[in-house]
Amino acid sequence: MSTKDFIEKDYYKVLGVPKDATETEIKKAYRALAREYHPDANKGDVKAEARFKDVSEAYDVLGDAKRRKEYDEARALFGSGGFRGGPGAGGAGQFSFDLGDLFGGPGPGSGTGTGTGQAGGFGGGLGDVFGGLFNRSGTGTRTQPRRGQDIESEVTLSFTEAVHGATVPLRMSSSAACKACSGTGDKNGTPRVCPTCVGTGQVSRGRGGGFSLTDPCVECKGRGLIADDPCEVCRGSGRATSSRTMQVRIPAGVGDGQRIRLRGKGAPGERGGPSGDLYVVVHVDRHPVFDRRDDNLTITVPVTFPEAALGGEITVPTLGGPPVTLRLPPGTPSGRTMRARGKGAVRKDGTRGDLLVTIEVAVPHQLGERARKALEEYRKAAEGEDPRAALFEAAKGE
Numbered sequence: 001m002s003t004k005d006f007i008e009k010d011y012y013k014v015l016g017v018p019k020d021a022t023e024t025e026i027k028k029a030y031r032a033l034a035r036e037y038h039p040d041a042n043k044g045d046v047k048a049e050a051r052f053k054d055v056s057e058a059y060d061v062l063g064d065a066k067r068r069k070e071y072d073e074a075r076a077l078f079g080s081g082g083f084r085g086g087p088g089a090g091g092a093g094q095f096s097f098d099l100g101d102l103f104g105g106p107g108p109g110s111g112t113g114t115g116t117g118q119a120g121g122f123g124g125g126l127g128d129v130f131g132g133l134f135n136r137s138g139t140g141t142r143t144q145p146r147r148g149q150d151i152e153s154e155v156t157l158s159f160t161e162a163v164h165g166a167t168v169p170l171r172m173s174s175s176a177a178c179k180a181c182s183g184t185g186d187k188n189g190t191p192r193v194c195p196t197c198v199g200t201g202q203v204s205r206g207r208g209g210g211f212s213l214t215d216p217c218v219e220c221k222g223r224g225l226i227a228d229d230p231c232e233v234c235r236g237s238g239r240a241t242s243s244r245t246m247q248v249r250i251p252a253g254v255g256d257g258q259r260i261r262l263r264g265k266g267a268p269g270e271r272g273g274p275s276g277d278l279y280v281v282v283h284v285d286r287h288p289v290f291d292r293r294d295d296n297l298t299i300t301v302p303v304t305f306p307e308a309a310l311g312g313e314i315t316v317p318t319l320g321g322p323p324v325t326l327r328l329p330p331g332t333p334s335g336r337t338m339r340a341r342g343k344g345a346v347r348k349d350g351t352r353g354d355l356l357v358t359i360e361v362a363v364p365h366q367l368g369e370r371a372r373k374a375l376e377e378y379r380k381a382a383e384g385e386d387p388r389a390a391l392f393e394a395a396k397g398e
Contacts, residue, residue, distance in 0.1 A: 011058035145273035159287035165252030185238035194220035295353030
């Protein structure tokens with residue numbers, strides 16, 4: 001709908017009410033006409049459908065006190081004919097300009113240089129004054145697509161699944177289009193555009209200094225549409241709870257508490273809007289043998305005193321793979337960490353971390369007779385060696 005058409009339309013005549021009609025009279029007239037010309041009551045009647053749209057358009061303007069005031073002022077300003085006329089028009093009491101110039105759009109003869117794109121002294125055109133009025137309803141209004149909601153879920157993996165990656169089923173409940181009303185929110189499937197937000201689902205409020213904030217529209221609860229006959233299932237929201245099971249791939253190397261984002265796997269959007277995202281919080285069970293330090297796996301391996309003292313080869317298990325053999329140098333102390341390269345967790349680039357092996361000298365709880373005698377002989381042979389001597393010397397320092 002053009003600006004010119006909007007100015008020249010008589011919404012009072014469309015609803016059949018006088019210009020001084022009360023709010024109650026306007027609402028009563030609208031309801032009577034809406035029932036008479038509703039598409040459900042006039043199947044296939046194109047004229048009735050067009051009349052219904054005109055009635056809805058008129059009520060969207062006259063049914064709102066603020067918008068009705070703006071409409072009346074616009075009609076009073078332009079209805080006298082003092083601003084009428086197109087390019088080339090002239091004569092007393094008339095100006096030669098295009099309506100596009102008046103409302104901030106380029107008219108014939110406009111250019112990039114300095115021009116007179118103003119009328120009656122209104123800097124920037126009257127579009128700033130009436131921009132919130134025109135094209136607010138009827139066929140000229142388009143509701144905006146809405147992005148679906150984000151969904152958050154949780155999953156618990158075994159230690160091995162977290163290291164190697166896994167595909168797990170997730171059952172999720174989210175908001176989706178109501179099947180009973182096909183997502184319209186109206187029992188008859190014919191919601192009307194919200195007159196407050198003009199179908200955008202948002203309203204702006206000034207904060208002074210040229211700043212404004214955008215909030216969800218209270219009247220339509222951010223939908224952009226209003227259901228005069230709300231659906232009994234979704235109660236006019238157009239959304240209902242839907243459950244579904246999805247196979248989700250958890251990447252290899254995920255850590256405990258990590259939050260994974262899967263784009264477009266959340267709740268479906270509305271009116272062609274994109275789906276939201278799915279956020280999966282991962283919990284990882286502990287392993288009885290292995291632990292993790294960043295991209296490296298850790299393990300503590302017990303060795304005998306002779307192995308630590310004399311050196312030798314030991315076999316160490318790996319996570320999900322064949323064991324590896326490590327060579328202990330003679331005199332390996334308890335607590336030393338050795339590295340088995342490439343036997344750790346998978347990194348993002350596909351490479352693997354290392355397996356960090358911590359040596360722990362095992363002390364037997366019980367000794368056989370031969371072992372006891374052998375240790376007695378060793379103690380006699382090592383008599384005079386005091387491993388704590390250096391400790392006492394260091395303790396004397398400041």
